[in-house]
Amino acid sequence: xxxxxxxxxxxxxxxxxxxxxxxxxxxxLLESAPGDAVDAYIAATGGDAGLVEALRQRxxxxxxxxxxxxxxxxxxxxxxxxxxxxxxRPIRDVILERLPNTLLLMGSATALSFGLGSAxxxxxxxxxxxxxxxxxxxxxxxxxAVPGFWLGLVLTVLFSVKWRWFPIAGIETxxxxxxxxxxxxxxAWHLALPVASLGVIYLALYLRMMRAGMAEIWRMDFIRxxxxxGIARRRIVLAHVARNALLxxxxxxxxxxxxxxxxxxxxxxxFSVPGLGRLAxxxxxxxxxxxxxxxxxxxxxxxxxxxLLVDIAYAAxxxxxxASEAGA
Numbered sequence: 069x070x071x072x073x074x075x076x077x078x079x080x081x082x083x084x085x086x087x088x089x090x091x092x093x094x095x096x097l098l099e100s101a102p103g104d105a106v107d108a109y110i111a112a113t114g115g116d117a118g119l120v121e122a123l124r125q126r127x128x129x130x131x132x133x134x135x136x137x138x139x140x141x142x143x144x145x146x147x148x149x150x151x152x153x154x155x156x157r158p159i160r161d162v163i164l165e166r167l168p169n170t171l172l173l174m175g176s177a178t179a180l181s182f183g184l185g186s187a188x189x190x191x192x193x194x195x196x197x198x199x200x201x202x203x204x205x206x207x208x209x210x211x212x213a214v215p216g217f218w219l220g221l222v223l224t225v226l227f228s229v230k231w232r233w234f235p236i237a238g239i240e241t242x243x244x245x246x247x248x249x250x251x252x253x254x255x256a257w258h259l260a261l262p263v264a265s266l267g268v269i270y271l272a273l274y275l276r277m278m279r280a281g282m283a284e285i286w287r288m289d290f291i292r293x294x295x296x297x298g299i300a301r302r303r304i305v306l307a308h309v310a311r312n313a314l315l316x317x318x319x320x321x322x323x324x325x326x327x328x329x330x331x332x333x334x335x336x337x338x339f340s341v342p343g344l345g346r347l348a349x350x351x352x353x354x355x356x357x358x359x360x361x362x363x364x365x366x367x368x369x370x371x372x373x374x375x376l377l378v379d380i381a382y383a384a385x386x387x388x389x390x391a392s393e394a395g396a
Contacts, residue, residue, distance in 0.1 A: 189278025
């Protein structure tokens with residue numbers, strides 16, 4: 069427990085500097101892009117030079133870049149993400165409306181990819197070189213080469229348009245009045261295709277990693293010793309081979325969280341899921357820099373939290389992790 073706490077404390081200290089770099093770097097990159105929210109608004113609605121000047125003053129875009137950065141950092145220090153230009157609402161409220169949908173999509177896709185991918189990897193790696201090993205390895209390689217957005221479109225055409233088994237888009241039935249279990253079932257029904265599109269690609273990755281890790285561990289001396297002692301093969305597979313091969317997958321789980329979040333942008337756009345990804349697309353289209361900064365900041369926080377949880381899980385699985393830090 070002490071190892072995990074020391075590891076967590078040090079990771080949190082480092083995370084503060086990471087967030088600072090993300091905030092400042094993103095702000096400067098967005099400021100260097102041509103155009104702003106006023107240009108996007110005028111292009112959509114029209115207006116004269118007087119309206120342009122008034123909007124720039126109202127939204128604070130007439131100030132210098134360093135002044136706006138200082139004001140933004142001061143607001144962040146008070147946990148204020150600012151006001152959305154496009155929605156005319158506090159950014160915190162807008163993000164909190166969309167964040168649960170993204171978390172539900174990512175959590176479900178991660179559970180599908182990690183759980184099923186690990187199980188299939190164990191099944192394939194339990195007998196390296198067998199027919200099932202070769203079949204699953206080739207199938208996972210082919211699946212991993214499929215783009216997520218293309219898979220989403222194919223699933224939509226087949227299961228929504230042709231067979232009409234699932235809804236085409238959305239997170240739940242509009243104005244259905246469902247509550248409790250009925251609403252949960254309706255949301256699960258709507259998320260089936262988006263979760264499959266996002267999770268199946270990473271499922272292939274976890275399958276291949278688990279299979280490769282188990283194939284490597286089968287050649288180690290302690291496995292030969294366990295087999296020589298007459299331990300049942302099933303116990304060797306689960307208690308020794310699979311457990312040791314699971315450690316790289318836990319590490320990859322943290323590394324893939326950022327890619328999973330980025331992939332959700334495309335999937336949410338394909339299936340019209342009102343999450344952070346689609347909100348980011350809307351913010352970019354309307355040049356809503358404060359909103360986009362808030363989305364990127366919250367996304368960075370999510371990635372850091374996921375990696376902290378992965379570090380704790382890794383420390384629990386491997387006693388060597390964090391031992392040197394705890395003793396320092």
